[in-house]
């Protein structure tokens with residue numbers, strides 16, 4: 001993306017009187033928030049968000065907390081998160097975004113005081129259909145169902161579901177579980193449901209909604225004072241149309257009843273998303289979404305020569321760094337390939353951007369761990385002997401390395417006409433199953449927003 005794109009975005013949005021921009025007449029000078037904890041929930045477009053955050057971290061030389069190898073590429077999900085799951089070479093972190101089961105106290109210990117907490121939810125019907133298809137070979141509750149029939153499962157879920165067995169969190173109230181809640185709390189326990197919802201509301205400054213991904217990104221950009229280029233993305237981790245099934249009449253309501261805690265969360269935060277958007281102003285939001293989509297198209301054209309990169313099944317993707325993990329033979333996750341002839345005229349930085357945009361979660365996590373370990377070791381060698389190494393200090397005393405980033409002085413590199421191969425060499429085999437401070441306060445919500453094997 002080129003500087004001009006950013007400029008026209010800010011000018012156009014400014015003329016529309018977007019509240020956050022109006023209150024900051026020189027948005028280009030406002031420092032970006034760089035300390036972000038994104039709770040990566042399951043089957044909610046969270047891999048797309050994670051990729052966006054990984055790229056943001058790399059561009060700004062930030063540190064991303066990554067799992068220790070024993071945890072695979074997730075923080076030992078479904079175990080409750082602890083800072084022991086974080087690789088020491090990725091401390092102290094600015095950003096955390098890999099799958100985990102949320103544990104507020106541990107994150108407060110790990111992350112800087114001014115960390116912004118964000119998560120994403122998806123409409124329960126389509127989310128459960130996605131979970132049911134993706135985890136049908138792993139989750140016993142789903143495996144028991146004759147002919148893998150979603151209808152049969154929903155007809156009598158208690159016949160197939162065992163609350164305490166391995167992977168049961170994919171079969172009921174997965175969002176509630178990921179957020180650290182009790183997925184099996186009876187529907188009648190309204191007091192619990194209300195208190196849980198209130199807690200989520202208190203902790204998370206933004207709860208994105210997958211169905212309104214672009215609108216959610218507009219809110220995110222305002223909340224964090226980020227630029228347009230910071231929210232560009234390519235959709236990742238999609239199933240092929242043939243792996244999806246449409247829900248027959250009556251199923252959505254059964255799914256909501258079975259996942260009543262999740263349904264409650266979704267309804268609440270969907271409504272609050274729209275309240276936030278209306279505070280920002282519908283015209284402003286519509287224009288920002290349009291600008292985002294136009295910028296995406298420009299980026300797609302320059303990286304991939306078309307409106308979208310070439311969508312491929314894993315077997316068709318030549319570069320193994322770009323092959324997404326496949327949960328089973330029964331469901332196809334599509335990925336992308338880089339066009340072979342796009343390397344000419346591209347700077348290596350531009351090639352890297354195009355590659356990273358479409359790099360699947362498992363491979364990107366490995367690449368990032370490698371580069372951060374390298375940086376860590378270099379830093380360690382350069383440190384005078386008397387200086388205490390951060391890991392020798394209790395975690396609570398470690399200060400963030402990059403509290404905030406000033407907007408880039410130089411224009412971002414335009415991805416000119418990319419190579420079909422990356423410099424990385426990672427395998428696509430699925431990693432092994434999840435085995436198995438600092439005193440911080442949650443920052444107040446930003447006033448700007450008034451307005452995992454473990455499976456993959």
Ligand SMILES: Nc1ncnc2c1ncn2[C@@H]1O[C@H](COP(=O)(O)OS(=O)(=O)O)[C@@H](OP(=O)(O)O)[C@H]1O
Pocket residue numbers: 041042043044045046047048126130210211213234235236237238239240244456
């Ligand atoms: N930008 C955007 N907007 C809306 N939906 C999107 C987006 N990006 C990805 N997706 C869809 O999200 C599903 C994958 O979610 P996750 O990446 O969270 O899955 S995972 O738990 O990490 O495996 C997967 O849904 P299904 O295809 O229904 O399985 C993706 O198609």
